[in-house]
Amino acid sequence: MIEVKDVSKKYGPKVAVDRVSFSAAPGRVTGFLGPNGAGKSSTLRVLLGIDRATSGTALIEGRPYTSLRQPLRTVGAMLDGASAVPERRGVDHLRWIAQSNRIPSRRISEVLETVGLSEAAKVRVGKYSLGMKQRLGLAAALLGEPRILVLDEPVNGLDPEGIRTIRTFLRRYADQGNTVLLSSHLMGETAETVDDIVIIDKGRIIANGSLSEITEGHASLEDAFFSLTGSQPGQSW
Ligand SMILES: Nc1ncnc2c1ncn2[C@@H]1O[C@H](COP(=O)(O)OP(=O)(O)OP(=O)(O)O)[C@@H](O)[C@H]1O
Numbered sequence: 096m097i098e099v100k101d102v103s104k105k106y107g108p109k110v111a112v113d114r115v116s117f118s119a120a121p122g123r124v125t126g127f128l129g130p131n132g133a134g135k136s137s138t139l140r141v142l143l144g145i146d147r148a149t150s151g152t153a154l155i156e157g158r159p160y161t162s163l164r165q166p167l168r169t170v171g172a173m174l175d176g177a178s179a180v181p182e183r184r185g186v187d188h189l190r191w192i193a194q195s196n197r198i199p200s201r202r203i204s205e206v207l208e209t210v211g212l213s214e215a216a217k218v219r220v221g222k223y224s225l226g227m228k229q230r231l232g233l234a235a236a237l238l239g240e241p242r243i244l245v246l247d248e249p250v251n252g253l254d255p256e257g258i259r260t261i262r263t264f265l266r267r268y269a270d271q272g273n274t275v276l277l278s279s280h281l282m283g284e285t286a287e288t289v290d291d292i293v294i295i296d297k298g299r300i301i302a303n304g305s306l307s308e309i310t311e312g313h314a315s316l317e318d319a320f321f322s323l324t325g326s327q328p329g330q331s332w
Pocket residue numbers: 106109110111129130131132133134135136137138280
């Protein structure tokens with residue numbers, strides 16, 4: 096369970112996140128949607144203890160990230176793709192994370208298999224395609240067998256097959272009772288993946304509910320968004 100309560104984040108005078116509250120429940124894929132610059136990454140960075148909130152609390156299984164006893168076994172996160180050193184081989188990137196978090200090394204081959212990178216395990220990350228880097232990021236997030244996944248733009252830059260692989264994986268992961276929170280600015284894609292939706296615009300939550308609640312009375316999620324924000328297609332997406 097993820098609970099974000101009244102979180103605000105300011106960068107100097109700039110209010111990036113303004114009293115944001117929402118939750119993401121077990122067994123469901125929750126989409127955190129908004130245009131570029133809406134405040135998605137800032138919110139996720141607070142949730143994952145990378146940045147401190149100006150006010151409010153963000154809890155994972157009832158605790159702030161920084162007080163989780165075994166963070167990687169509780170929540171797997173992917174921000175900015177794999178962010179691995181290009182000279183390092185994929186398998187070594189995962190080994191380094193596993194060792195520094197006391198995760199058994201058998202998990203390395205398991206997660207490589209899960210994301211379809213077994214054969215490319217010994218290739219240097221600098222030679223990976225964007226899709227392979229995204230998969231490596233997902234593999235790293237899965238190492239600790241977490242009950243919660245937080246993914247920032249996981250399908251950004253992927254081809255349709257890559258998108259389908261990730262989508263199918265996340266669906267199955269949630270169906271096993273896990274919590275999945277993913278951010279995206281791609282509405283059409285997200286609508287096909289998620290159960291629940293939280294829409295953020297200019298730092299504020301403007302809609303929060305199940306996919307069917309949000310899209311009711313609209314032709315599509317995209318249509319619902321433009322109607323909620325009063326913006327026009329092509330303005331910011
Ligand atoms: N370190 C920072 N210093 C100053 N302003 C920042 C910083 N990080 C983000 N911002 C600003 O805060 C706002 C929210 O940015 P954020 O990256 O959270 O949005 P986002 O929804 O994740 O968008 P994107 O999809 O483009 O990453 C933007 O106006 C951005 O310019």
